[in-house]
Amino acid sequence: xxxxxxxxxxxxxxxxxxxxxxxxPKKTKLFMFNCEAHSEWKxxxxxxxxxxxNGYESGEKGTILELTKNERLKYSSIDPNFGIEDIxxxxxxxxYDLNEVDGKTHLTTTIExxxxxxERIGHIAKGWDNVVLPAIEKLHNQ
Numbered sequence: 001x002x003x004x005x006x007x008x009x010x011x012x013x014x015x016x017x018x019x020x021x022x023x024x025p026k027k028t029k030l031f032m033f034n035c036e037a038h039s040e041w042k043x044x045x046x047x048x049x050x051x052x053x054n055g056y057e058s059g060e061k062g063t064i065l066e067l068t069k070n071e072r073l074k075y076s077s078i079d080p081n082f083g084i085e086d087i088x089x090x091x092x093x094x095x096y097d098l099n100e101v102d103g104k105t106h107l108t109t110t111i112e113x114x115x116x117x118x119e120r121i122g123h124i125a126k127g128w129d130n131v132v133l134p135a136i137e138k139l140h141n142q
Contacts, residue, residue, distance in 0.1 A: 013140035015098045018105045019070045021139055022096055031135035033127070035060065043067050047075050057081070062091060072097050084120075089113075092124070105140075109133065 021027045025036035028049075035051030035058045042064060049060040059081040066074035076091040084090050095110040111124060 013105050014103075015070045015100050015105050018098055018107060018136075018140065019073075021136060022073060027139070030139060031132050033058070033131065039064060041067060047077075065093065066095070070098060107133075107136065 021031070023037070023039075023041055025038055028037040029035060029051060032049065033051070033053040035049035035053065037047060037049055039045050039047040043066060045064050047062050047064055049058045051058050058079065060077060060079040062075045062077040064073070064075050066072055072095065074093060074095040076088075077094055078084060078086060078091045080086045091113065092111055093113045095108075095112075097108040097110070099106045099108070109128065111128065
């Protein structure tokens with residue numbers, strides 16, 4: 001199993017504020033390619049992204065796998081519009097871990113389950129490195 005770990009420190013923000021950014025649809029739209037994340041935010045509940053980015057209508061969906069409020073969120077994720085078969089083995093697993101150190105929130109994002117698809121790894125890593133994580137950081141350092 002291929003695993004990518006992307007670490008990003010969010011400065012000058014409490015964990016509760018970063019958690020709200022990750023789970024509030026109005027805020028996810030600001031960093032997740034103009035998509036709102038909708039869920040009941042309970043283990044086992046569905047998560048769906050709704051939005052349009054540069055003419056592309058998101059069909060991304062998944063399931064909440066782990067959730068400890070203000071500390072850890074793990075979900076599965078697939079966008080069948082990318083031409084990937086909608087079967088469990090093709091779902092990415094995305095984990096956000098929040099730790100507060102000296103009043104600063106450290107956000108560790110882990111993305112895994114790429115099935116050795118180097119093209120998919122590169123595509124996902126580029127989006128997270130260049131769009132998602134810098135946008136989250138910017139929201140908390142304004």
